[in-house]
Amino acid sequence: MERGLNATREADFANWYQAVVREADLAETSPVRGAMIIKPWGYGIWELIQGELDRRIKATGHQNVYFPLLIPLSFFAKEATHVEGFAKEMAVVTHHRLAVIDGQLTVDPEAKLEEPLVVRPTSETIIGDAFHRWVRSYRDLPLLINQWANIVRWEMRTRLFLRTSEFLWQEGHTAHADREDALAETLRMLEVYRDVAERCLAMPVVTGEKPENERFPGADATYSIEAMMQDGKALQAATSHYLGTSFAEAQNIRYQSETGELRLCHTTSWGITTRLIGGVIMTHGDDDGLRLPPMIAPQQIVIVPILRDRPEDAEVLAYAEGLAAELSGVDAFRQPVRALVDKRPGRSADKRWDWVRRGPPIIVEVGPRDVAAGQVTSIRRDRLWGENERIASTGAPRSEFIAGAAALLAEIQSGLYAEAKARLDGNIRADIRSFDELAAYFGPAAEDDDANEPFKGWVRCTWSKPSGAELDVVEQRLKSLKLTIRNAPLVQPTALGPCLFTGKPGVEEILVARAY
């Protein structure tokens, strides 16, 4: 059976991932090392994710703003932990002009900036500077803002969508009167992320708190949503941080309380990035290419007219366009159905495979026979293969297809979620009680570059939640198995066994996994 890709998940997951990105026409590498070109189909997915999330961000009382790309270097000196975390990956602007010297276009040495500017790796510092001016009284709180932006983090090793030097994201920044309110905000936005991931991306996640060593630089607490990819690895799909008063202290963000005292604000920040698209690929993709959840598919129903250079072509095309127009009048997920007629020249079979790789949920083929019978022949991308290793197609009367389109899209959306949810739930082992058992399950760290390791899921186990040097020891032991602590799930059991690492009384359960 010929598949849509010449790479499989089974044989080489990393190679398969790259093949999907390329063949689904999502993105490509650029002349700039580590930075990607997001192509229309990939950017269309991002725009839909943005739309869903932006609506929720506003519904929870936040307003959008825009802060500068370039941040004075001195701003980063204010919060020690924060600088430490980002110092090694910052792009720095030092000059403001070019000049032709000896016939060479070069940086003008005469045009050196007095203070270097860094390209934002995140905006806590420059937004905090504004918060300092914006917050005067308890009446100004909570201050709830968000920005959609690009950021740069100079990465050593990049992979399209998953880790690039420049990426797109949303960063929310808020200031609150007290810890309780700020912590509630942190968890509220974590829940928004869970909802978008699960409802829109059909990507089930586990919400939880990151261990101390995995916190955002400068944060008091970091929460994440973690998703399981088809190779069993975890992907941190979003983070939400309770920053305590450390940024408020560093940047003097204070307010006068009702009783007249000057108090420090408690701040939060939270973000999701274009990495989510990588998560969608690795959650739903198959050996024929991408499979898109309908809610984030730039086109939900792609209609391929079967044109044969015959007089009836005009009729077929008209039928296809009429179908698309009528589908656009149908609502799915409270929005008009996105339907496209692929009028490009070429054989319909080639065009069909092109769309299989790109992953719209429904592909319709319309030929003279459909026109004559007043019917629609459709393929479900989530159930591509039928009997006899042939692509499965279904015929239905045109009116019936249109009437059922929204329900079919909803069914595909929930079906993809259910499939991913079963994989997540079915691959978290909770029966491992000792480090030896953990080592036995994950096996020795691969000493060679075997790209095709057997599937390993996650382990949910109990630990004593050590900190400092004791935590370092745990981290190192896990590292020997190429494992990391993903998070401590928010939903915890009432009774706990002993710590897997130390045998001490357990404090909480954590998820341990290999990760992106």
Add this chain to the structure above:
RNA sequence: CGGGGCGUGGCGCAGCUUGGUAGCGCGUCUGCUUUGGGAGCAGAAGGUCCCCGGUUCAAGUCCGGGCGCCCCGACCA
């Protein structure tokens, strides 16, 4: 930034060990045929063999130095 692998028409690759006219598959273009599940035949276009230097009568091939990509590690969303 360390270890390994790889850079050859748009894409995927062979050729390199043992130097001697640049190849294959897919795609593209033209024509004819075909026509509802990845078409057939015939013809055509398309390559500074990543870059710079060296050895040689002769370098895709050998040597040196760069750059880029991929995998593993360190770092990270």
